Amino acid sequence: MAKRRSGDRSNGQPEENTKTKITKESLRQASELFRFVLPYKGTFIAGLIFLVLSSLTTLIFPRFAGMLIDAAENRVEFSVSQVALALVAVFVVQSTFSFFRVTLFAKVSERSMRDIRIAVYSKIITLPLPFFEKRRVGELVSRLTSDISQLQDVLSFTLAEIIRQIITLIVGITIIFTLFPELTVFMLSTFPVLVIGAVMFGKFIRKLSRKAQDELANANVVVEETMQSIHVVKAFTNEYYEIKRYDTALEKVIANALKAARYRGAFNSFIIMAIFGGIVGVLWYGATLLEEDVLTVGQLTTFILYTAFIGGAVGGMGDLYAQVQKAIGASERIREILREEVEVSKPLPVADRSTQKIYGDIAFRNVTFAYPTRQDIDVLKDISFEIGAGQKIALVGYSGAGKSTIVQLLLRYYTTERGGIIVDGKDIRQFDILQLRQNIGIVPQEVILFGGSIKENIAYGKPDATDEEILQAARKANALDFIQSFPEGMQTLVGERGVKLSGGQRQRIAIARAILKDPAILILDEATSSLDAESEKLVQEALDTLMKGRTTIIIAHRLATIRKVDHIYVISEGRIRESGTHEELVQVEEGLYHNLVKLQFEID
Numbered sequence: 001m002a003k004r005r006s007g008d009r010s011n012g013q014p015e016e017n018t019k020t021k022i023t024k025e026s027l028r029q030a031s032e033l034f035r036f037v038l039p040y041k042g043t044f045i046a047g048l049i050f051l052v053l054s055s056l057t058t059l060i061f062p063r064f065a066g067m068l069i070d071a072a073e074n075r076v077e078f079s080v081s082q083v084a085l086a087l088v089a090v091f092v093v094q095s096t097f098s099f100f101r102v103t104l105f106a107k108v109s110e111r112s113m114r115d116i117r118i119a120v121y122s123k124i125i126t127l128p129l130p131f132f133e134k135r136r137v138g139e140l141v142s143r144l145t146s147d148i149s150q151l152q153d154v155l156s157f158t159l160a161e162i163i164r165q166i167i168t169l170i171v172g173i174t175i176i177f178t179l180f181p182e183l184t185v186f187m188l189s190t191f192p193v194l195v196i197g198a199v200m201f202g203k204f205i206r207k208l209s210r211k212a213q214d215e216l217a218n219a220n221v222v223v224e225e226t227m228q229s230i231h232v233v234k235a236f237t238n239e240y241y242e243i244k245r246y247d248t249a250l251e252k253v254i255a256n257a258l259k260a261a262r263y264r265g266a267f268n269s270f271i272i273m274a275i276f277g278g279i280v281g282v283l284w285y286g287a288t289l290l291e292e293d294v295l296t297v298g299q300l301t302t303f304i305l306y307t308a309f310i311g312g313a314v315g316g317m318g319d320l321y322a323q324v325q326k327a328i329g330a331s332e333r334i335r336e337i338l339r340e341e342v343e344v345s346k347p348l349p350v351a352d353r354s355t356q357k358i359y360g361d362i363a364f365r366n367v368t369f370a371y372p373t374r375q376d377i378d379v380l381k382d383i384s385f386e387i388g389a390g391q392k393i394a395l396v397g398y399s400g401a402g403k404s405t406i407v408q409l410l411l412r413y414y415t416t417e418r419g420g421i422i423v424d425g426k427d428i429r430q431f432d433i434l435q436l437r438q439n440i441g442i443v444p445q446e447v448i449l450f451g452g453s454i455k456e457n458i459a460y461g462k463p464d465a466t467d468e469e470i471l472q473a474a475r476k477a478n479a480l481d482f483i484q485s486f487p488e489g490m491q492t493l494v495g496e497r498g499v500k501l502s503g504g505q506r507q508r509i510a511i512a513r514a515i516l517k518d519p520a521i522l523i524l525d526e527a528t529s530s531l532d533a534e535s536e537k538l539v540q541e542a543l544d545t546l547m548k549g550r551t552t553i554i555i556a557h558r559l560a561t562i563r564k565v566d567h568i569y570v571i572s573e574g575r576i577r578e579s580g581t582h583e584e585l586v587q588v589e590e591g592l593y594h595n596l597v598k599l600q601f602e603i604d
């Protein structure tokens with residue numbers, strides 16, 4: 001079965017930056033993910049209480065700081081030391097509250113994010129294959145990493161900040177309004193207007209910088225593409241052309257960056273002029289009141305500190321808003337995955353794997369099939385054949401004829417409504433999909449191992465296998481000798497995807513896996529690249545052992561190996577064109593099989 005790798009990475013696109021408009025509906029939908037917080041609602045509420053308390057204690061600070069100054073001028077009934085002590089007490093209490101707020105929120109966010117990660121991963125891994133053909137691996141991984149991290153940021157930081165800022169705004173303004181009504185009205189009539197202006201301006205500038213970043217990403221695509229296909233670039237001697245292309249892309253980056261810089265410069269001037277102008281205005285008015293003895297220095301200090309807090313809160317809102325937008329976008333992408341329909345209701349724990357055996361009678365009845373991603377092309381057309389339990393058949397034909405597709409349908413990687421596939425007299429759609437697959441073993445064309453040890457890789461066929469079973473399987477697969485020749489034996493690490501083993505060794509590991517799994521039905525996808533004679537013999541012997549007593553479908557590329565099978569089906573353009581034993585088929589002059597054999601004979 002030709003293995004199609006879907007390893008293409010996401011093109012480094014700044015997916016995390018996609019934002020969604022905040023509407024009532026999008027907020028409601030995003031809040032659906034709050035169900036993952038529900039199990040920890042006690043901790044969450046406790047965290048909220050500490051958050052409110054710590055925010056309120058922070059707001060005591062300006063009042064006490066002002067009092068400290070007034071105490072120095074003997075304008076209040078407390079001594080400087082008393083007020084300073086009270087300030088220290090405020091900070092001790094505040095820091096204690098903050099400690100609990102941070103740790104409690106961390107507990108909730110870490111645990112609920114783990115739950116979301118597990119939910120999303122369980123979902124993804126149980127989705128049917130067509131889903132993976134429509135998505136890129138990089139995109140799916142980013143769901144689990146960056147999208148969920150965004151949510152985590154909101155839960156552990158942004159949400160707390162929003163609540164804190166709102167409390168600061170409401171309580172802060174109420175306090176200064178009660179204490180210094182005139183000054184507050186003066187301040188409120190200028191300050192927020194300026195802050196909001198600054199926020200809007202800031203947003204505009206960020207948009208420009210983002211555009212510059214996007215252009216940079218585009219320029220990077222040129223580098224990435226050419227690095228990946230450096231052979232092509234060199235073969236066509238297009239180095240200069242690519243440098244030019246990169247240069248053009250970089251020119252765009254510069255144009256945008258400089259435009260952004262001009263606005264940034266203007267923004268700085270605006271801040272200096274307007275915001276600081278506003279501050280001077282408020283200070284001027286405050287100083288006048290001070291002069292008239294309406295206010296004390298301490299009170300003015302209190303007022304300025306509150307104003308700074310409030311200004312900070314208003315200014316910070318823009319960023320928080322952007323954070324929430326990003327998180328909503330992330331939550332939409334996560335919910336999209338969680339809504340997908342799985343092919344199995346629940347993955348089975350190892351211990352529960354059903355042992356219900358299948359005998360291995362297989363029949364394809366008038367099966368016609370088109371891949372979901374290419375609905376208009378029928379890859380299989382009216383395929384019918386039968387295999388009795390324990391029989392061996394071979395599928396042969398040119399590349400792209402549809403051989404792999406036949407076994408993919410048997411495995412129910414894809415389903416078709418046209419025609420029926422019958423196993424042990426029952427339509428495979430009526431089987432529990434896991435039970436069906438547990439009874440089918442595969443030795444693929446290109447064996448890809450997991451990065452662990454040889455032992456772990458063999459045990460993949462039966463995760464609860466004993467050491468003895470693994471050893472026996474390796475022996476039957478003719479793999480024991482080479483395994484034992486490694487200094488670390490079974491514990492030898494195979495390297496990423498098994499790169500540290502030779503092709504023939506990887507195949508024998510795959511055979512050992514299949515032996516451990518002990519399936520009734522076996523699919524052998526012959527390797528196209530030939531092994532040396534010695535490895536070939538070892539692999540072939542191992543396969544012969546494996547095939548004993550099992551219904552076997554061989555996708556054959558080298559015809560010499562299938563002379564002994566019970567029946568050969570020659571597939572061409574999705575149809576069975578010829579069928580029979582090797583002896584029968586070679587007799588058909590000008591037949592497809594006859595030609596294939598002739599061709600191979602010439603090549604060999």
Ligand SMILES: Nc1ncnc2c1ncn2[C@@H]1O[C@H](COP(=O)(O)OP(=O)(O)OP(=O)(O)O)[C@@H](O)[C@H]1O
Pocket residue numbers: 001002133371372373374379397398399400401402403404405406
């Ligand atoms: N996942 C897929 N989505 C869409 N089309 C596919 C998919 N897999 C295979 N095809 C198409 O289906 C046809 C049959 O492919 P299949 O892999 O079954 O051929 P094959 O006979 O096994 O070839 P090979 O010997 O090269 O492995 C081909 O035209 C191929 O392009």
